[in-house]
Amino acid sequence: MPDLLSLESLENDRKFVEHQREKASKDRWGTTKMMWDQRLSEINERIEQIKTKPASRASVALIFDGLPVIGQGDIRLDFSTEALASYQRIVSAAMASQNAEAVAAKGKLKGEQKSKLYIRDIVRGSMGFILEELTAPQTDMFNTPLKIAVEQSTQLISNLSVASNDQFSATLEATSPRLVGALQKFTKVLRDAGATTKIVGDEHRVALGIEDISRLSERFSDVEVTEEEVFIDGVLLGILPDSHEFELQLPDNQGTIKGAVTDDLTSKYVTDQQFKERLLLKPVKAMIKYTRTFRKETLIKQQLSLENLEPLVENPLLGRF
Template structure:
């Protein structure tokens, strides 16, 4: 179970035990008092243990309320399916950006299969799901990349939710368009359904009430991601496989154009020596995609991605 959620449950049990002790007679030898004192001591021990020992694998609780939830045990299937699917997209984008690599705004994310979360359990006493990654047979000493991605995603949502208007622009400016798009879809699902959400991980948590969701969704509605395909003539100075970046000296332009390169292009550049020799330090035709993020028609970020190359005959 997500660590913070476990601690919350233990704290609630501890508060209940304390209340039972307060209403009991003052007799120090009463059996009931001894029982509750032992229970209180055990809960205190469990809380202290949970606070210092967190799991290294990803675990997060998504708890919903509002119009799609009836009582404490029923939730609309269409809503839960959409909410979980769009949340998974957030995690996939978060994992892909862990190493600050740029990712395509559309299409399959490379390594997305490593971001998969699975429903491990439901949250007792409310309507929610415990999502976890498939744990390895051995116990890792360090947090898995997926756990880092889950905690990072929760922190990103929290920062968007509490940011001032200026800080919101800064946060959007620094984020990958693919991540922004995923968050847009998730908040739209919540808003359209009239739902609230509580996301509790091992280290981070966020509570999104109706006001929070409406404000966040309205803010994100003002964010627009535009794409433009451009072909430029230039000289390829290099493709850096580890960083998945490129450098291109563009004809009739000052300076060197830099940006990210697609996974497919990098793979071919590394594996096909003949392809590389035809292009490196030679005239090329570069097929690029410009991705621009706007908020209220103001440009916040521009991302350049090299999608393909071909030799260019100068004449």
């Protein structure tokens, strides 16, 4: 269970126990008070454990209310399936964005399998799901990348929900287009279904009422993420395997462009020496994917990704390089 949800439950238990303990003080023999004292000590110890040794693996509760929820135990299957799937896409995109590498707006994400969450339990007294990372054979000393992604996602949703119009645009500018698209989808699922939600993790939490969701949905309706593949001639100055970055010199003294490189291309560049020798510091034709985020038709973010390369067969009469 997420730490914040556990603490909330334990705090409620503590209030109840303290009240019962106060009533038990009138017990002539003191046995009832002793029982409540012991229970209070156990609760305080558990609270202290959570605060001093927070969980290192991802755990988050998604609690839903609104039109898709009937009472405290029934929820529409089509809504819950779509809502959980769209939330998973947010977390996967957030995890893929951790290394400051360009993330494709569509298609398979790097390390996607490692970003999977699993339904561990339901939230008692509400209609919600507890999602957790699979437990490893040994306990991690530091937060896992998936936990970091989950907490960053919750914080990002919280920031966007209270942001001013300018802050909203600034946040999108600092966010990968893939993650923007996932947030856009999640908000639309909630809005279309007339649902509200609370997201509670180990460190961050956010509550989205109907007004918050309506405002977010309206703002995201002005956002568009596009992809365009462009073929560019140039001289490959290099590919850095560790950072997955490339640099390409453009013809006619137009300068250079830099950006990310796909995993497959990086792998071939590193392992195939002949491939590297045919391209490095030589004229090439590069297939570059431009991923752009627009808001109200204004470009607010652009990222480049080198998808493929081949030697350029030059016309000797042009002498461009």
